[in-house]
Amino acid sequence: xxxxxxxxxxxxxxxxxxxxxxxxxxxxxxxxxxxxxxxxxxxxxxxxxxxxxxxxxxxxxxxxxxxxxxxxxxxxxxxxxxxxxxxxxxxxxxxxxxxxxxxxxxxxxxxxxxxxxxxxxxxxxxx
Amino acid sequence: xxxxxxxxxxxxxxxxxxxxxxxxxxxxxxxxxxxxxxxxxxxxxxxxxxxxxxxxxxxxxxxxxxxxxxxxxxxxxxxxxxxxxxxxxxxxxxxxxxxxxxxxxxxxxxxxxxxxxxxxxxxxxxx
DNA sequence: GCATTGAGTAAGTTGACACTTACGTAAGTC
DNA sequence: GACTTACGTAAGTGTCAACTTACTCAATGC
Numbered sequence: 266x267x268x269x270x271x272x273x274x275x276x277x278x279x280x281x282x283x284x285x286x287x288x289x290x291x292x293x294x295x296x297x298x299x300x301x302x303x304x305x306x307x308x309x310x311x312x313x314x315x316x317x318x319x320x321x322x323x324x325x326x327x328x329x330x331x332x333x334x335x336x337x338x339x340x341x342x343x344x345x346x347x348x349x350x351x352x353x354x355x356x357x358x359x360x361x362x363x364x365x366x367x368x369x370x371x372x373x374x375x376x377x378x379x380x381x382x383x384x385x386x387x388x389x390x391x392x
Numbered sequence: 393x394x395x396x397x398x399x400x401x402x403x404x405x406x407x408x409x410x411x412x413x414x415x416x417x418x419x420x421x422x423x424x425x426x427x428x429x430x431x432x433x434x435x436x437x438x439x440x441x442x443x444x445x446x447x448x449x450x451x452x453x454x455x456x457x458x459x460x461x462x463x464x465x466x467x468x469x470x471x472x473x474x475x476x477x478x479x480x481x482x483x484x485x486x487x488x489x490x491x492x493x494x495x496x497x498x499x500x501x502x503x504x505x506x507x508x509x510x511x512x513x514x515x516x517x518x519x
Numbered sequence: 520g521c522a523t524t525g526a527g528t529a530a531g532t533t534g535a536c537a538c539t540t541a542c543g544t545a546a547g548t549c
Numbered sequence: 550g551a552c553t554t555a556c557g558t559a560a561g562t563g564t565c566a567a568c569t570t571a572c573t574c575a576a577t578g579c
Contacts, residue, residue: 267403274401275567276394279475292526306568308527313566327525327576342476348406349469402537421558433538435557440536454546454555 269341270316277302278310283335285320289330396468399444404429405437409460412447416457 274279277299285294296307311331314320318337323330399405403424411422423434436459441447447466450457 271401274398277567281476293524293543298566302567303569304525305570312527318399324576327523329526338476345469345472348410349412349465404537420554420572429537430539432540432557436537439557451546454579456556 266341266344269319269337270344272313272319273341275310275313278319280316281307281310281314282319285331286333289323289332291328291330293328295331373383393468396444396464397471399440399446400468402437402440405441408434408437408441409446412458413460414461416450418455418457418502420455422458484519 273282280299281295284290284298292308292311293304295311296304298305311320311360312321314331315322318334319341320331323332327328400409407426408422411417419435419438420431422438423431425431426434428515441458445461446458446468447458448461452458453463
């Protein structure tokens, strides 16, 4: 998953992914869209995308046709959605915790020094 | 925007971002969460996040308090959502831009199930 | 078989980057 | 003013990654 994000962080690879999103394209056809870069460079980018499972490869004669892998894209999207929303949940948790404190201990709502310890994060990236 | 994605591609920076998502934390407090890395390393990570506008900095005495910048996060999320969902339309843009050399022919019937109504999005990556 | 096409691989270069230690510095404390 | 705290910055190092050119390899056509 980390591999996929790193692969996506490269603009050229995002372009490539867009090219093979709906169309199956051979490596040469892809490289032709990038006149400023050599064909082996594209080949290496494709290898990175393939290792990240962001594209699938299919052989047809001497050609290798690439296409975006929607499954990995969906997984990555879910991972990022989790990333965004987990933060929001943390915000909500903090707010609720504050509310609980205020409600269960009326008159003692100031507890400023123990507040910054939110050790409640589940390690989502190590898998 | 590209800067933000690259900043996010680093796992350690994602962790930092999560830490300061809801809480404002000083650089030392953040660095204390990462016993395996030196404090200057965290400082440099924070600089990257700051340049990407993923965090905001506020000074309080000798301390600098960091917090996640929800605006940039939202922009980045929108950018990625665009990437997932409108990949098809964007691909068509690229294809048509490449074919712009060809004469504009009315009734040109290549790819009958692709329709071109994508005038509404301007280049979102270059800013 | 042999040349051609379509592609990955090898090897080297360059630059970015994630770190390290050492130092500099602004703001409070005495 | 001297000291401490809380940082950032400088300078150096090792690693990785995005390229390049040169080559190798597999499938097809003749």
